[in-house]
Amino acid sequence: MAEVQTMLPIPVGFEVPVWGVAKLIILVGLLFYLVFAVVVIRQVQLMTKTIAGELDRTIRIVSWIHFALSVGVFLGVFLFL
Amino acid sequence: MDQHQKEQQNGKAEPYHLSMPDTIANERPTRNPLAAYMVKPKVRFETQEREEKVVLLLRRHFVTNLGWLFTTIFLLVIPLFWGYVPFFHLFPDRFQIVLIFLWYLVAVAFFLEHFLSWYFNVQLITDERIVDVDFYSLLYKEVSDTKIENVQDVTFVMGGALRALLNYGTVYIQTAGERREFDFEDVPHPNRVAKIINELLLEEEKERIEGRVR
Numbered sequence: 064m065a066e067v068q069t070m071l072p073i074p075v076g077f078e079v080p081v082w083g084v085a086k087l088i089i090l091v092g093l094l095f096y097l098v099f100a101v102v103v104i105r106q107v108q109l110m111t112k113t114i115a116g117e118l119d120r121t122i123r124i125v126s127w128i129h130f131a132l133s134v135g136v137f138l139g140v141f142l143f144l
Numbered sequence: 145m146d147q148h149q150k151e152q153q154n155g156k157a158e159p160y161h162l163s164m165p166d167t168i169a170n171e172r173p174t175r176n177p178l179a180a181y182m183v184k185p186k187v188r189f190e191t192q193e194r195e196e197k198v199v200l201l202l203r204r205h206f207v208t209n210l211g212w213l214f215t216t217i218f219l220l221v222i223p224l225f226w227g228y229v230p231f232f233h234l235f236p237d238r239f240q241i242v243l244i245f246l247w248y249l250v251a252v253a254f255f256l257e258h259f260l261s262w263y264f265n266v267q268l269i270t271d272e273r274i275v276d277v278d279f280y281s282l283l284y285k286e287v288s289d290t291k292i293e294n295v296q297d298v299t300f301v302m303g304g305a306l307r308a309l310l311n312y313g314t315v316y317i318q319t320a321g322e323r324r325e326f327d328f329e330d331v332p333h334p335n336r337v338a339k340i341i342n343e344l345l346l347e348e349e350k351e352r353i354e355g356r357v358r
Contacts, residue, residue: 082236082239085239089242089246092246093246096249096253099253102283103253103256103257103260105283106260106279106283107260109283109285110260110264110279110285112190113189113190113264113277113285113287114187114188114189114190114264114266114277115187115188115189116177116185116186116187117177117186117187118177118178118263122260122263125256126256129252129253129256132249132252133249136242136245136246136249139242139245140242143238144238144239144242
């Protein structure tokens with residue numbers, strides 16, 4: 064952290080919680096990703112309704128696993144970072 | 145209600161629909177759900193009528209996916225070399241792990257979007273219609289169809305060494321319907337697709353001459 068702070072134009076004696084800000088930025092990014100994961104689920108529902116084939120079930124499961132993974136990463140970052 | 149409709153209601157008469165084109169009449173249904181050229185596939189589509197049979201399902205040739213497949217592999221491999229990037233070590237260990245997770249999420253998103261786009265952007269040829277299903281973005285879809293009898297002209301183009309080698313190309317279908325042209329881009333066996341549509345068209349004309357109307 065000290066190394067990064069020396070690279071930034073920060074006044075002497077003033078400490079910026081760099082990694083706290085970084086965590087916040089990552090969480091906001093992951094929040095957008097969660098919205099994207101929900102849109103993918105909705106998209107898959109729409110697509111499988113339009114064309115129903117043999118892989119529908121597998122693709123739906125994959126979209127839910129993708130959503131679960133993004134929730135897992137979000138919670139991991141929120142709790143442990 | 146005419147005589148045929150009465151018979152159909154009693155289960156005596158066969159429904160009026162075109163027979164399978166000669167080119168694929170004896171072919172077995174395609175089992176591979178990821179095939180780009182599927183004969184008599186086991187699929188149903190939103191606006192399909194009860195008696196309507198899907199003759200062909202077409203997607204872009206698999207080789208058209210190689211670009212994004214290689215990009216996905218590239219995205220998956222990149223984190224292995226992050227250790228050689230000097231500034232990466234400035235991040236605390238926990239952040240390094242999180243960055244790798246984030247990178248892989250982006251790679252998965254990239255793969256999913258391209259796969260879904262390829263898998264669900266299909267063209268269907270049924271015994272009554274030609275249906276073009278396009279998903280342009282995450283939630284925008286366009287489904288166009290035209291009756292076989294509206295088809296006026298079928299042309300196919302195979303340009304370039306790769307297309308000639310792997311036998312894929314674009315089929316242009318001119319119609320008398322609201323949408324003037326259907327383009328089936330980079331589909332496998334364009335010559336066979338054109339032949340099948342022409343056979344269905346001939347069958348349709350034969351039906352019209354015989355006075356059979358669905």
